[in-house]
Amino acid sequence: MLNIIACFKWVIDHEDIKINPETHELVLDRAGYRISDYDRFAIEEAVALTEQYGGSTTAVTVGLPAAKKSLKDALARGPEKAIFINDPAFHNLEPSQTAAILAQSISNQEYDLIICGEGSGDLYAQQVGPRLAEHLNIPCASFVRKITIEGRELIAERRVDEGIEVISMPLPALVTVLPEINSPRVPGLKDTLSAAKKPVVEITASDLGQTFASCLETVEIKATTMERNCEKFGAEKDELKRFIDVLCRAGVVD
Amino acid sequence: MAGVWVFAENYDYCLELLQIGRSLADKTGVQLTAFACGDKGIGQQYIYYGADQVFILPPLAEDQPLGTYVPAIVEAARQEDPDIILCAATLRGKEIAARVAAGLNTGLCSECIALAINSDNKLEMKRVIYGGAAMQTLTCKTRPQMATIPPHTFTPVTELDDTRSGIIKEIGPISSTPVKVLAKKPRAKESGDITRSRVLVCVGRGVEKEGDLKLAGDLAETLGGDLACTRPIAEELHWMPQETYIGLSGQKVKPELYIGLGISGQIQHTTGIRDARVICSINKDEDAPIFKISDYGIVGDLYEVVPFLSQELARLKKK
Ligand SMILES: Cc1cc2nc3c(=O)[nH]c(=O)nc-3n(C[C@H](O)[C@H](O)[C@H](O)COP(=O)(O)OP(=O)(O)OC[C@H]3O[C@@H](n4cnc5c(N)ncnc54)[C@H](O)[C@@H]3O)c2cc1C
Numbered sequence: 001m002l003n004i005i006a007c008f009k010w011v012i013d014h015e016d017i018k019i020n021p022e023t024h025e026l027v028l029d030r031a032g033y034r035i036s037d038y039d040r041f042a043i044e045e046a047v048a049l050t051e052q053y054g055g056s057t058t059a060v061t062v063g064l065p066a067a068k069k070s071l072k073d074a075l076a077r078g079p080e081k082a083i084f085i086n087d088p089a090f091h092n093l094e095p096s097q098t099a100a101i102l103a104q105s106i107s108n109q110e111y112d113l114i115i116c117g118e119g120s121g122d123l124y125a126q127q128v129g130p131r132l133a134e135h136l137n138i139p140c141a142s143f144v145r146k147i148t149i150e151g152r153e154l155i156a157e158r159r160v161d162e163g164i165e166v167i168s169m170p171l172p173a174l175v176t177v178l179p180e181i182n183s184p185r186v187p188g189l190k191d192t193l194s195a196a197k198k199p200v201v202e203i204t205a206s207d208l209g210q211t212f213a214s215c216l217e218t219v220e221i222k223a224t225t226m227e228r229n230c231e232k233f234g235a236e237k238d239e240l241k242r243f244i245d246v247l248c249r250a251g252v253v254d
Numbered sequence: 255m256a257g258v259w260v261f262a263e264n265y266d267y268c269l270e271l272l273q274i275g276r277s278l279a280d281k282t283g284v285q286l287t288a289f290a291c292g293d294k295g296i297g298q299q300y301i302y303y304g305a306d307q308v309f310i311l312p313p314l315a316e317d318q319p320l321g322t323y324v325p326a327i328v329e330a331a332r333q334e335d336p337d338i339i340l341c342a343a344t345l346r347g348k349e350i351a352a353r354v355a356a357g358l359n360t361g362l363c364s365e366c367i368a369l370a371i372n373s374d375n376k377l378e379m380k381r382v383i384y385g386g387a388a389m390q391t392l393t394c395k396t397r398p399q400m401a402t403i404p405p406h407t408f409t410p411v412t413e414l415d416d417t418r419s420g421i422i423k424e425i426g427p428i429s430s431t432p433v434k435v436l437a438k439k440p441r442a443k444e445s446g447d448i449t450r451s452r453v454l455v456c457v458g459r460g461v462e463k464e465g466d467l468k469l470a471g472d473l474a475e476t477l478g479g480d481l482a483c484t485r486p487i488a489e490e491l492h493w494m495p496q497e498t499y500i501g502l503s504g505q506k507v508k509p510e511l512y513i514g515l516g517i518s519g520q521i522q523h524t525t526g527i528r529d530a531r532v533i534c535s536i537n538k539d540e541d542a543p544i545f546k547i548s549d550y551g552i553v554g555d556l557y558e559v560v561p562f563l564s565q566e567l568a569r570l571k572k573k
Contacts, residue, residue: 014385026388096361123383125364127352134356139432142349161344163441167319169433180489215361219391226547228533235554240562246550252511252532253477
């Protein structure tokens with residue numbers, strides 16, 4: 001039986017990010033939110049492992065009270081329950097804070113395995129998983145593409161720069177997973193309906209009994225711009241010949 | 255000895271960090287220290303290439319992962335209180351840096367692409383956020399100030415000065431960790447290194463089946479270039495090797511010419527081609543975002559356009 005915790009983040013939908021053309025500031029106030037794409041793989045892996053080996057999955061998120069909207073979506077993906085750690089002060093948390101808050105909240109839970117996405121869809125700092133493992137003093141493997149459980153050992157195939165490394169570590173442990181590890185199922189109507197009935201434990205900052213100071217300071221956030229010619233061509237033969245001509249003159253085709 | 259510390263899992267990446275590390279150390283008037291994994295000879299090289307001090311980490315046993323070094327690095331940093339730690343952002347390096355930062359309760363700028371010392375003598379670090387839509391500039395309020403640096407962000411030091419001397423210090427011992435390496439499967443060298451290609455033909459999901467990659471391959475061949483792809487082609491469809499996908503989580507490339515075939519142009523992909531000299535795209539949807547960041551775009555079906563281009567280019571070449 002495996003008790004698995006799957007961590008997920010409620011992130012701004014980057015497709016909704018607009019840019020103020022004069023100031024190059026980001027306009028985020030109308031943007032929608034979603035479960036970070038990478039965390040869908042974490043939730044799916046947790047649920048699939050409990051289906052295979054028995055056990056249950058708890059989905060955990062840290063965020064603003066508004067992230068409550070994420071819980072139904074997360075629970076519809078299969079976890080039995082959720083822990084929602086939220087506070088109005090949890091605004092723009094950096095990885096060190098998120099990891100410390102998760103560690104404090106999880107430390108009195110029973111778990112065999114914690115699964116995180118390889119990084120989040122907004123900051124993509126790829127720190128929360130390894131930092132959380134360090135705080136909890138449990139072994140970790142990141143960028144994992146395959147997990148097998150053998151008794152109280154976890155065998156993982158993880159990506160490293162030269163290829164693949166197969167490692168083993170005793171449970172409890174933490175892994176961060178790559179998108180290639182599975183194909184998350186799409187929740188159906190029934191899953192969504194049953195999600196509404198699943199238990200959610202709420203934890204607020206005051207329950208944690210400490211504050212979590214930031215380490216980093218943002219000096220500036222500016223939209224990146226890519227100034228290009230933006231010349232369009234049709235697909236007719238003379239247009240394509242003109243296209244080749246342009247490339248020749250630009251000196252990129254010889 | 256405080257100062258700037260650099261850690262990389264391999265020699266070439268360490269030389270890149272020594273380049274930027276040396277300039278940061280000189281600007282702030284401190285010493286530069288490099289970690290060498292298990293080898294004194296390499297440590298001496300790092301001194302010739304600009305380090306003032308080298309920490310030699312004990313060699314790892316066959317089944318010990320690189321992360322075994324984390325407690326030793328944390329312990330050394332606790333004792334010596336460095337100002338800055340830079341770590342090469344290899345896959346292992348990113349995990350190690352995050353764990354070291356947690357151990358030291360300090361901030362870490364992940365995949366930092368530009369570094370400067372500001373007027374307060376603090377490190378100012380830049381990184382890409384929101385999939386490439388924005389650039390964030392950060393400072394770190396806690397010590398040490400930490401950053402991971404993607405490989406190839408800085409050019410390696412090339413000037414070797416074998417009259418330089420420095421301190422070589424062995425650190426450790428390292429204790430065994432519960433993580434054991436059971437096997438290593440090096441990647442078969444299926445493809446070249448697309449970060450060095452002069453011309454790249456990049457395929458996206460607009461290519462309908464694996465067999466159709468040949469169309470793109472022919473175009474690449476005529477142009478004397480290489481084939482690259484978007485993430486779904488490598489990771490979901492497995493049509494092309496992992497190391498050939500371009501973007502935020504893939505390779506950053508800087509070819510003279512990039513031609514994208516059937517690519518929508520999501521920011522996570524296009525952030526990887528920012529430094530291309532000329533960007534071209536072929537897409538049948540005239541509103542595809544890729545056109546907004548292309549120099550020259552062809553609105554059309556790649557299945558009609560690409561064979562004609564290959565043929566026409568081949569004809570020109572013969573002339
Ligand atoms: C945090 C994060 C990181 C990511 N990192 C990366 C990354 O590093 N690299 C990366 O590539 N992606 C990355 N992605 C995924 C990225 O968001 C996009 O999903 C992906 O790049 C889309 O790939 P695509 O353009 O091939 O496919 P699609 O978006 O499906 O686009 C296919 C395009 O082909 C066109 N088309 C179809 N048929 C034809 C035809 N016959 N002729 C011409 N055109 C045709 C369509 O009009 C469409 O525009 C990341 C996503 C996230 C959330």
